[in-house]
Structure formats: C-alpha cells, structure tokens
Amino acid sequence: MSLFKRIAHAASVGVLLAGIGLAGPASAENKKVVLSQAFQSMLYLPLYVAIDEGFFTAQGIDLTKETAGAPAVALSAVISGSAQFSLHGPEWAAIAASKGAQVNIISNVVNGAAVWIATTPDFKFENVKDLKGQKIVTGLMPTTSTSLFMKLLKENGMDPKTDVDLIQVALGTEPGPFLAKQADVAVMYEPGLDQVVAKGMKVVLGFPQAYGPYAFSAIAARSDVDPEAAQGVVNGLEMAMRFIASNPDKTVEIAKKEFPNLDPAVVEAAVKRMIAEKVYPPSVDITADALKVSMDTQIALGNLAAQPDYGSFVVKKYIEPALAMK
Secondary structure, eight states: OOHHHHHHHHHHHHHHHHHHTSSOOOOTTOOEEEEEESSOOGGGHHHHHHHHTTHHHHTTOEEEEEEOSSHHHHHHHHHHTSOSEEEEOHHHHHHHHHTTOOEEEEEEEEEEOOOEEEEOTTOOOSSGGGGTTOEEEEEOSSOHHHHHHHHHHHHTTOOTTTTSEEEEEOTTOTHHHHHTTSOSEEEEOTTHHHHHHTTTOEEEEEHHHHHOEEEEEEEEEETTSOHHHHHHHHHHHHHHHHHHHHOHHHHHHHHHHHOTTSOHHHHHHHHHHHHHTTOSOSSSOOOHHHHHHHHHHHHHTTSOSSOOOHHHHBOHHHHHHHHTOO
C-alpha cells in the first residue's frame, strides 16, 4: 500500500473512530501532549529549539516527541488519537482532509523549499536543460525533493522518465552514490548537501531562492484538539522562531547536540545556510501564497486534486495570539 493510500485509509478510520467516540481530544486538565514527527530532521530544528530552550514548558506544555519514520505514519497517529500533533509536509494533512479526516494545520515550521541541486566540481551547469541525459541521484518517492525536481524538469520542457536517469535512493543516503561517482548530479536535503560540499561538490541551484515562501513542513492537529494545548504548542514554536533569528550561534549549538553523529562543521554550515536562505520561518504564520505554492506542487504531480480552503485549513485562531506575544 502506497503512503498516499495509507493516508486515505487512515483518514477513513479516523472519521469512523471520531464518530463513535473512540478518538477524543486530550483532557483539558492534562497538558501532557505527544508530537509525532515524520523524521528526526535538521529541517525540524525550530521544534528542537523549543524543546531544548524550555519554551513549551514555559507555556504549560509537557511535550513528548516521537519519531514515526514516515509522514503518513506521523499523521495517522493524530488521526487515531495516539498523538495530538504531527510534523511533516502540509500536503499529507491536505490529502487526509480531502478524504474526510478532521485535520488541519496550526503552525509553520519550515517555510522554504529546502531542496538543492549539487554537481561535481567540473560539471558545467548554466540552466536546467544542462541536466538532460544525466544520471541524477535523488530521494526515493514519494518525497518533496524528488517531486520538486520532477516539477522543475517539466517546467523546462523535459520528461523526468526519459530525459534523465533518476537513481532513487533512501532518504538521507544520497551522498553515498553521489560521492561514489555513480552520478554527476544529486538532488538533496540538508545535511546531505553540506556533507558533499565539504567533499568539494558545488551547489548549482537552490529551491528556497527559486520559490520564496513555501509551506514545506507544518504542525497538523485534529480539529477537536485541546485548544489550550494547541495554543501552548504554537506559542512555544513562535518563541523558537524568534530565538533562531536572534541567536544563530546558540541555534547551531543546539543542532550539534541534536545531531551528535554528524561532523560539527557540516551541522554549522547546514544550519547557517538554512537560516540565510529563510528555510526556517520568521514566525509560525503560514501565508495563503506560501500554502498555494506548496500545494500547487502536489496538484501538478497528481497527489492532490485541488487547493485546500486556506481559511479553514490553516487555523489562525492559534497563530494570531502567538504572533501577538510580547
């Protein structure tokens, strides 16, 4: 069963459970909450900053972070009621909502299309058409990095199936075959990007700069989530966004602690790149334009039939009070 089919199935189950009262919201008196993240990812650094700096605790929230291993699994935990919040691409929540699940988005976490194209140092790259006929290492579908790359090819009159040879590998393993010279081009997330840059590879195209604000990862919750818990989580994340903007060096140190098995120099380069290219958002807000750009990618790929209704899908009643905090 594909991940998208699993989401559809989970959505149907969630609607049924909600209807018979087996998947209710957390108790209003109990502010212990579970957040299920798709992966342990450097992209999700605002979450780790909020935990490390005690911002959730300051908001009366005792948050337990769990790692699901896939976006569909993380969101399924929310739909079933075993977690109150999940962190992944907003398209997963949009797909589930289109199938009838009562889920929406309550906070931004990643606001840039955090994908880059790297090449060997001697590869001549002037535009996307230079990739025609090339072997290209990229993540195993479905994943946003490969989805964006395929969309980019189509926008430049190329067919991803015939004009390039995609070598799809498990997420996070892209540096291996690329550095082993199985291909001269790779499509990558961080920290893989700066791992290969440290080995002499060059960055030729960055999607954050190409797309601008892009709702890449967000917090999903059921519509009947405990509102006080939800507000506390959103407030804590807003505090983390402000901290990252004003304390980049301390943010790097937190990232090094979260990813102790990575070269500290790679961690620092990756975090500073994502701060500079505005991958981490300035606030928890998600604009209508940022959501539209993100969902357009999924519509173009056939994963989503239509844009979700921004007014109901993005829950401003939690975002606006967080933005108003002094």
